[in-house]
Amino acid sequence: MDLIQQLLPVGEGDAEERRLLLLAEISQAFAGALDLDITLRNAVEKVCAYMDSEAGSIFILDDSGQSLVCRGCAGPVDITGLAIPAGRGIVGRSVRDNVVVMVRDVREDPDFSGAVDAKTGFVTRSILCAPLSLQGRTIGAIEVINKREGDHLFGPLDRTMLQVLASAAALAVHNARMAIGLVEQERIRRELDLARDLQRSLLPAECDEDCAITGVNLPAREVSGDFFDHFECGEGRTCFSLGDVSGKGMNAALLMAKTSSLLRCLGKMGMRPGELLTRVNNELCDSATRGMFVTAVTGIFNSATGELIWANAGHQPPLLRGRDGQYREYAAAAPPLGILPGVEYEEQRLFLDEGSFYLFTDGVTEGRDFKGGMLELEGFTGLLDQNAARPARERIDAVVKHIQQAPLHDDITLMVLESRPHAGLKLLDKLRFVADPAQLKRVRAAVRAAAQASGFAEEVTEHLILAVNEACMNVIQHAYKGDAAGEIVLEILNNPQRLVFRLKDYAPPVNPAMIKSRDLDDIRPGGLGVHFITTLMDEHRYLPHSGGIGNVLEMVKYKTANGAA
Amino acid sequence: MYDVTTSGRYDVVYLKGDVDLSCSPKARESLLAQLSTGRPLLVDLSGVTYMDSSGVASLVEGLQTAKKKGLSFALVAVSKPVMSVLALARLDKVFTIYPSAQDAPA
Helix, strand or coil: CCHHHHHCCCCCCCHHHHHHHHHHHHHHHHHHCCCHHHHHHHHHHHHHHHHCEEEEEEEEECCCCCEEEEEEEECCCCCCCCEEECCCHHHHHHHHHCCCEEECCHHHCCCCCCHHHHHHCCCCCCEEEEEEEECCEEEEEEEEEEECCCCCCCCHHHHHHHHHHHHHHHHHHHHHHHHHHHHHHHHHHHHHHHHHHHHHHHCCCCCCCCCCEEEEEECCCCCCCEEEEEEECCCCEEEEEEEEECCCHHHHHHHHHHHHHHHHHHHHCCCCHHHHHHHHHHHHHHHCCCCCCEEEEEEEEECCCCEEEEEEECCCCCEEECCCCCEEECCCCCCCECCCCCCCCCEEEEECCCCEEEEECHHHHCCECCCCCECHHHHHHHHHHHCCCCCHHHHHHHHHHHHCCCCCCCCEEEEEEECCCCCCCEEEEEEEEECCHHHHHHHHHHHHHHHHHCCCCHHHHHHHHHHHHHHHHHHHHHHCCCCCCCEEEEEEEECCCEEEEEEEECCCCCCHHHCCCCCCCCCCCCCHHHHHHHHHCCEEEEECCHHHCCEEEEEEEECHHHCCC | CCEEEEECCEEEEEEEEEECCCCHHHHHHHHHHHHCCCCCEEEEEEEEEEECHHHHHHHHHHHHHHHHHCCCEEEECCCHHHHHHHHHCCCCCCCEEECCHHHCCC
8 A cells, every 4th residue: 555645645744754654665665675676666656756756767877887777767758778878967976976966957057968858858847866875885876857846846855855765775776786696696506506416426326345446536616527437347347437627617527427427338338448538538529628628547347356457548647556565656648538539548457466556636646734735646655554454445535534634626536446355255055063074074075066166177176175174174183172072164155256165163262373284294193284274275364253162264265376267 | 994905925905985084093903903914015095085184194104103113015006186185295205106016016
């Protein structure tokens, strides 16, 4: 309900009160408004109505500060959108000098420009114009034209009123601008969140402890130009890749997603690493943004046999930490992807035998600690040494934590490949028997069956039978000291890399240090058993027995080294 | 018990089957009993399907006992698996081994 209509009765009422109420209403309208143009137009209409003026308009300085644009008007002539050079005319003077300008009679003011009147046919007689000020800056002005009543000229009361209204209007403009800014920020943030979620979905799924490949990717900002990936590609092998896109921000992130997807798709088709990079390189040269390129390493890893093949396109050389703790870098000469078409990428190969193969982006070696010093290769290998005994996931987390001491300047991506000899051990057979030598025949038959199932040749099979038989004899004779009631359990386990025998008894624990091999030159009956076990098995050790009762002897025979499948 | 024959001046004991911890006491007994007759001994291993360290120990004890008595003691017709066990124990050079009883010196 329009307050003004309520309060403009037939000449009665307190003018001051009406004025205040109008002020309140307009201020409220301004306060709640977010759509600036609608608000300004409504406000001008109300102001005109109250001030009983024939026309009115509100001008706001544009972004360049060179023009004043009419953003709302009321009266017979619609000049919304009209732009006048800043500083021109009455409005211009008001804005430039930040003063209220009252021109009682325009015919007497040289600043008045009759140009608009000439075009529109409107006759301006009297103008009242107040500047809109915000945080010390003048952003525009509101003007009312031609007082309707009386002598058609504006007076001091009008001047005051308009000044007050101008303040409210200025505040409204400010709020509307802030609101627009916030909405825009919110939109950008939502888009970045979406991009980050998308990128995270491109990362490989988390793997359990038995995984041969462990990796981490931490973007420095919302989106990352680094990536890593790994997936099964049949026959116990895993394909992997890791890369770094030049530049930062959305462009880099998009190229990252494209490259990572191409490598995954072609990798799943069984393509070898060298050819894979050749194809992806040609594709990126064809279609990627000029000036952007990707460094990458891609390869195939068989964690059971330890065989690793890979190809490198201009990326930081992978680092091998051998079983002995020695480091070796594998440099390559080929260029990054996306620069030169037709490049042939050479494959490199090694057998990972209890070593660890690290792939990483320069965010790692250029990462900083709290003192601001760069990690460098030396610092990196130092951290790896310190954490060598820990499982892969913990080791990687330790490195990342060190670099996170300072805010990330660059994305961090780090991946490690390790063979998993004990992974996937499956129970082939389990025998329970008493400590009676007559049972040994049955044990030997079970060992023969397991050895043959694993593909060992006859001679090796004989050796395995001999060793396990001897181990059982030791339990019967020494652990149980001939007590034929003692219980013995033999478990036979298997994975692509090894055949494992675990022999358990429930006799008092034997001190492994007391079990020594016989000196063969001292020919005496007995004592050969341990010699057979140590010679014929690739590994043997005593394991802790659950519950602390009895002994567990584990004996391991490697498959590939001994000609098995 | 195990079969025993003669071949010239030798007694021949035929060890048979699996000579493992369950049977090696018997094998040991046989060898020592035969040696107490005072004649040189040949141990025929052609019928042995498996031998473990206790079986080997019995042979070693036989050899040592024979030596003490001044008797000759040899193994004949040693199969491949038994040979490899002896080799593993580095006893293949310690025993006198003949392909057959006929090859033993008369």
